[in-house]
Amino acid sequence: MQLTKEKRIVIIYHFPHTDAYLSTYPINNYSIPVTNGNYFITGLNNSTDSDDIIYLFPFLLEADGTPWHLANSFLLKLATSNNKDVSYKDTRDIRKKASFLLDYKIFCENTKDNNNEPAPIDLFDFKNSLKSRRPTWRYYSHLMNVEKTKPELLNARTGAVYQFYQFAATLPNVDLDLQRVETLTSFSFFKQTASGSLYRLEGEKRSQTVKIAEPAPVNIGYVRDEGEDLRPLFQKELDALLDALQTDEFATDEKLIFYFALCTGERKQTLLTMRMRHLAFFEEQYLSQKKHSYKLLANRQNGCDTKYNKPHILHVPVWLGEKIKIWANSKKANERREKFKTKYGNVLNDDDMYLFLSPTGDCRYVSHLDPRYRKTLSPALGQVTRNLKAKLLKITGNKVSPDFSFHWLRATFALLLYKGCQKLIADKKMLAGTELNHIRYRLHHAHQSTTEDYLKLFSQTNELMEAQETFENVLFGDVLQNQDIPYEEK
Structure with a gap:
């Protein structure tokens, strides 16, 4: 009896020593014998969480198991060819690709002829002069x-199938003409x-x-920000949001998450991977020149996920920074950190603990730098924002568009x-024309054209000009500063 697809993919949770050498003889004095001395492993990294350890590795089975x-x-x-510039091996x-490859194999195994009789395809039979009769072309069709x-x-x-054949063609016991594969x-x-100069790139099309x-x-009314279509909230929507944040429906930390996004424009992966160490930026030495905001550095070195791993400087209003500090040191926040430690032990030290943990003590976005990331099949990636939207x-009812994200x-x-x-x-107080670079800097856009699209939207769509009267009043003034945020929930 043939196994189903689900039973033909086995996930090996822990796969150590992938960068070590396996040989039938000792390569040097550090070679370690295994399986009664029949083989030797050389070049072990004995770290418990080193880069030569793979977690959640897919292992494929034939139909007979x-x-x-x-x-x-x-x-x-x-897995072993992963980019060494990263500090983890992500097998997602x-x-x-393992699932795609197994789909292809199952297709070849289950193919039938014109009489509906079993006619399995040999994965390495590319001899047919008609490419339409070759395995990969039949699968493509x-x-x-x-x-x-x-x-x-x-x-x-x-x-994924072509990449598999590329690998197979490098093996000495496989006779394969890749041009017949594809x-x-x-x-x-x-x-x-960004400076306007052109450079030439070469590529290949399959x-x-x-x-x-x-x-x-x-x-109309939207802007495409690196792949996602967004629009600003209209004034009545912004008012409805601010009013909603004054209700008891939102927990204290949920309110702070909203305010942080609204006041910095930061993406959820950065906001939700902030750590306790970031509270150190809410001190006098990090105040801006006019003392309206704190300059917070978010980067890989201090635990934050950012798009393209670019370092971000966030300008956090002083009032918001102070409220975040009060929340972080509250009884409820401490209880959540204790729940995290109970569940996961000392996997994170106190400084690396996430700032915005859930009521159950779980993080709301697992950072790529979190040692649990590559050990988790489905790490949390900000699903909480969908709950906040709901x-x-x-x-607010119909006061905010149901398309809001x-x-x-x-x-x-x-x-x-x-x-x-x-x-x-x-x-x-600002030279006309310099706003482009200022806005690009604050939004951390990789491409100037993205910022230009924002400016076109704001300058051409009158309906969107119903925002706040002044930038200072919205981000640093009375409108948000006077929002009532309790520090202990009822």
């Missing part, structure tokens, strides 16, 4: 015409740098891919910042 050796060697190669992408797979998914599935077409294109549709045009819409707070911050810049320009 025996190991699919070639596929597993391929997957291990992917490898697990996805099946995805296109039978499963009608979406372009992005089709390209990912055929890409045809590659070379191409070149030019890319523009034949078993389909064109992905061009992104839909951005709707709670907000329940309180937490990331809209980023666009709202950008609008308020723009309005503040316009006031400074009008008061001759």
Whole structure:
């Protein structure tokens, strides 16, 4: 009896010593004998959480339950070839490729002929002169015409299969012509740098891919920020949000999460991976020149996840920084940290403890730098923001668009910042034209064009100009400063 797909993927939780050498003889005096001295391992890293340890490794089985050796060697190669610039081996992408590869094998095993009789395909039989009769091309046709797979998914599935054959072709016991597996077409294109200069890039296009549709045009009133369409809250929506944050429906830390996003424009992965060590930035030496805000540094070195791992400088209003400190030292926050320690032990020291833990003592976004990240099948990645949205819409009714997402707070911050810049320009305290770089700096945009899209939206859409009268009043003044945030929940 053949195993189902689910039973043909085994997850090996802990896979140590992947960077060590396995040999039939001792390579040096540090070689360690295993299996009664038949083999030797050399080059062990004895750290309990070193980079040569892989967690949650997918191991594939044949239909009869025996190991699919070639596929597993391929997957291990992917895992051990991870970028050494990162401090973890993340197998989520490898697990996805393992699933795609097993789909392909099962297709080949279950293929039938015109008489509906079993006619399994040999994965390495590419001798047919008609490419349409070769294994990968038959699978590609099946995805296109039978499963009608979406372009992005089709390209990912055929890409995993081709990558497997690329690996197989490097082995001495495999005779394989990759050109018969799939045809590659070379191409070149030019890319523009931020300074406007052009540079040439070379690439290859696989034949078993389909064109992905061009992104839909951005709707009027929205801005595309690095792949996501956002719009600022209208004034009545912003008022409804601020009113909602005055109710008891939101817990203290939930209110602070909203205010932090609204006042800094920061993405959820950075906000929710802030640690207790970041409280040190809410001190006098980190005050801005006019003492309106604290300068908080968020980067990999102090535990924060940021997009593209870029270091961010966040300007946190003084009133908000003070309220965050009070929350962090409250009885309720301390209880949550104790719950975390009870669950996970001393995996994090006191400084590395997450600032915004859930009521159950769990973090709301597992940082890539968290030692538990690569040991967890489905790490928390900010799902709490969906709960915050649901709670907000329940309180505000139809006063806030049902399309609202937490990331809209980023666009709202950008609008308020723009309005503040316009006031400074009008008061001759800022040179016209310099607002672009200022807004780009505060939003940490990788591309200037993204910031330009924001400015076009704000300058051309009158309806969105219903924001706050001044930038200072919104971010650093009375409007938010006087919000009542209790420090002990009822």
